[in-house]
Amino acid sequence: MFSYILKRTLGAIPTLLALIIISFLLMHAAPGGPFTLDKHPPPEVMANLNAKYGLDQPLLVQLWRYLTGIIFHFDFGPSFVYKDRTVNEIIAQGFPVTLAYGGWAFVFAVTIGVSLGIVAAIFQNTWLDYLSIGTTIGASVLPNFVLGPILILVFTRWLGWLPGGGWEGGDWRHMAMPIIAMATAYMASIARITRSSMLEVLTSNHIRTARAKGLPSWKVITRHALKPALIPVLSYLGPVFVAMITGSVVVDMLFSTAGIGKFFVDSALNRDYAVMMGVTLLAGFLTIFFNLLVDVAYAWIDPKIRY
Amino acid sequence: MTLSTIDMPALAKRLSSLDEVKGRSLWADASRRFFRNKAAILGLVLLAICALYAAFGQLIGPHTYDFQDFDIMGDAATKGMPSLANGHFFGTDDQGRDLFARTAMGTRISLLVGLIGTAISVVVGTLYGAVSGYVGGRTDSLMMRMVDILMAVPFMFVLILVLVMFGKSLIILYISIGLLSWPTMARIVRGQTLTLKSREFIEAAKATGVPTFRIILRHVVPNLLGIVAVYATLLVPEIILTESFISFLGLGVQEPQTSLGTLISDGAKAVYYNTLWQLAFPLLFFMMLMFGFFFAGDGLRDALDPKDR
Numbered sequence: 250m251f252s253y254i255l256k257r258t259l260g261a262i263p264t265l266l267a268l269i270i271i272s273f274l275l276m277h278a279a280p281g282g283p284f285t286l287d288k289h290p291p292p293e294v295m296a297n298l299n300a301k302y303g304l305d306q307p308l309l310v311q312l313w314r315y316l317t318g319i320i321f322h323f324d325f326g327p328s329f330v331y332k333d334r335t336v337n338e339i340i341a342q343g344f345p346v347t348l349a350y351g352g353w354a355f356v357f358a359v360t361i362g363v364s365l366g367i368v369a370a371i372f373q374n375t376w377l378d379y380l381s382i383g384t385t386i387g388a389s390v391l392p393n394f395v396l397g398p399i400l401i402l403v404f405t406r407w408l409g410w411l412p413g414g415g416w417e418g419g420d421w422r423h424m425a426m427p428i429i430a431m432a433t434a435y436m437a438s439i440a441r442i443t444r445s446s447m448l449e450v451l452t453s454n455h456i457r458t459a460r461a462k463g464l465p466s467w468k469v470i471t472r473h474a475l476k477p478a479l480i481p482v483l484s485y486l487g488p489v490f491v492a493m494i495t496g497s498v499v500v501d502m503l504f505s506t507a508g509i510g511k512f513f514v515d516s517a518l519n520r521d522y523a524v525m526m527g528v529t530l531l532a533g534f535l536t537i538f539f540n541l542l543v544d545v546a547y548a549w550i551d552p553k554i555r556y
Numbered sequence: 557m558t559l560s561t562i563d564m565p566a567l568a569k570r571l572s573s574l575d576e577v578k579g580r581s582l583w584a585d586a587s588r589r590f591f592r593n594k595a596a597i598l599g600l601v602l603l604a605i606c607a608l609y610a611a612f613g614q615l616i617g618p619h620t621y622d623f624q625d626f627d628i629m630g631d632a633a634t635k636g637m638p639s640l641a642n643g644h645f646f647g648t649d650d651q652g653r654d655l656f657a658r659t660a661m662g663t664r665i666s667l668l669v670g671l672i673g674t675a676i677s678v679v680v681g682t683l684y685g686a687v688s689g690y691v692g693g694r695t696d697s698l699m700m701r702m703v704d705i706l707m708a709v710p711f712m713f714v715l716i717l718v719l720v721m722f723g724k725s726l727i728i729l730y731i732s733i734g735l736l737s738w739p740t741m742a743r744i745v746r747g748q749t750l751t752l753k754s755r756e757f758i759e760a761a762k763a764t765g766v767p768t769f770r771i772i773l774r775h776v777v778p779n780l781l782g783i784v785a786v787y788a789t790l791l792v793p794e795i796i797l798t799e800s801f802i803s804f805l806g807l808g809v810q811e812p813q814t815s816l817g818t819l820i821s822d823g824a825k826a827v828y829y830n831t832l833w834q835l836a837f838p839l840l841f842f843m844m845l846m847f848g849f850f851f852a853g854d855g856l857r858d859a860l861d862p863k864d865r
Binding site for chain 1 (some may be wrong): 804
């Protein structure tokens with residue numbers, strides 16, 4: 250097990266390096282650097298600016314500096330637009346907010362999605378099944394940027410229950426709508442996956458044996474059916490967690506929560522490549538990390554899987 | 557029933573008069589199953605409505621998508637209501653532009669992005685997967701390793717990065733969405749190619765001296781079409797979703813052109829000014845497209861899935 254984790258971790262390193270190098274090259278292939286402004290400052294000023302940010306060095310030197318900065322100091326460099334701040338500071342400010350509502354959204358999506366899926370599978374072809382499947386189909390065509398405005402319309406404009414935006418240090422009233430907007434579509438997918446894999450497990454031999462030896466129905470499900478049924482769900486969770494962070498771009502725009510998405514959009518509009526790069530790499534790290542975590546959990550849950 | 561009760565001569569007569577049993581091909585079988593699936597038919601109908609509207613919507617209405625009615629501008633909440641009398645069937649936006657024509661244009665662009673992006677992704681993914689699976693060995697593991705790396709790249713962020721860096725144009729959007737979404741396709745195709753590789757007809761082609769690349773194009777790829785078709789129908793709504801997301805952020809299609817994502821974004825902001833139709837109509841067509849592709853794709857998968865007989 251340990252050697253498997255080690256092997257997978259080592260395997261992730263080239264992926265990370267490739268990610269850093271590709272995004273670095275992209276950043277430099279872009280027409281118009283961070284200091285191409287409408288005003289044209291005198292050439293000496295430009296030279297000084299370029300020297301300060303190391304942009305006058307050969308490309309390979311710049312790449313080496315960027316790489317070693319990230320690896321040894323976890324330093325993504327200075328922001329090109331906010332002159333007094335580094336990318337790290339910007340991430341440190343936005344990420345906890347994103348993590349707060351993203352984490353809750355993840356928890357809700359998984360618990361509600363799995364329960365809906367199990368209920369639908371156990372009561373297959375009854376009104377309960379149709380109700381939960383209908384709900385999930387409806388929810389799956391409501392991505393966060395569609396659901397968000399509808400939530401604001403209903404809960405802020407018509408009912409006046411929840412504030413339309415802001416963060417206020419994570420007060421639940423400010424968190425409720427971002428969480429719902431983010432969780433719904435993923436909840437739907439999780440419910441569908443759970444239902445179909447639960448249906449498959451329920452017809453398998455070991456469940457028939459368990460029923461035949463007279464176990465009560467709830468025990469058959471919790472003790473024998475649940476664990477194998479959850480394996481396909483598990484493999485879906487790694488990407489979902491990362492998608493929660495992507496989703497923060499929309500949530501931060503709609504609800505003015507100052508998460509990482511806000512900084513990403515701001516930096517995209519200001520051509521602040523350093524911040525964009527930092528956020529992209531962060532998302533890449535998290536993707537790789539969660540895929541690794543899911544694979545390890547896989548090996549732990551299903552003893553048949555050997556690597 | 558015992559043997560003696562069967563009227564043997566009559567049975568023989570009936571059998572001899574029966575027509576020859578017609579074989580059913582995979583596709584005939586699949587289409588029969590597809591057209592029995594009510595949800596899939598509903599999906600097709602929804603898609604047909606969207607396609608017709610996207611193609612002819614701008615011709616039906618009396619207004620063009622970029623004409624600004626200055627009488628309405630600034631007072632959209634009262635004068636820009638949907639009405640049959642002044643020809644603004646879906647109302648106008650806050651700049652007095654006709655929403656019927658704009659929604660038609662948005663639906664058209666969303667459909668186009670979905671189809672073009674999927675086409676690029678199908679071509680690249682199929683060729684890549686087929687070559688990787690067919691050639692095998694070290695080439696295969698190297699090529700698949702690259703796919704692994706690409707799959708770890710946060711797709712949406714890179715897409716935004718590319719759009720910001722190389723300009724926000726429709727062409728770049730089409731191409732980059734297509735070029736970023738092929739890895740999953742490549743994986744599926746490779747898996748299928750591995751099982752095809754050892755079949756007799758491939759061996760026959762090899763024995764008669766057909767060059768490798770020709771075998772891939774003429775003998776491997778046509779046999780992959782079923783699985784590729786299924787996956788492609790499921791990819792279209794995903795790409796439409798991506799485009800809408802990008803346009804929602806204001807990084808996609810530029811004014812006065814529009815797409816469903818941009819319209820939804822504008823409509824979302826207009827919620828505060830009591831012009832609900834600005835959100836409702838683009839949203840309606842967006843959801844019809846999504847439902848349509850989901851149902852049709854699911855139906856196609858069920859129809860072609862060999863496990864589900």
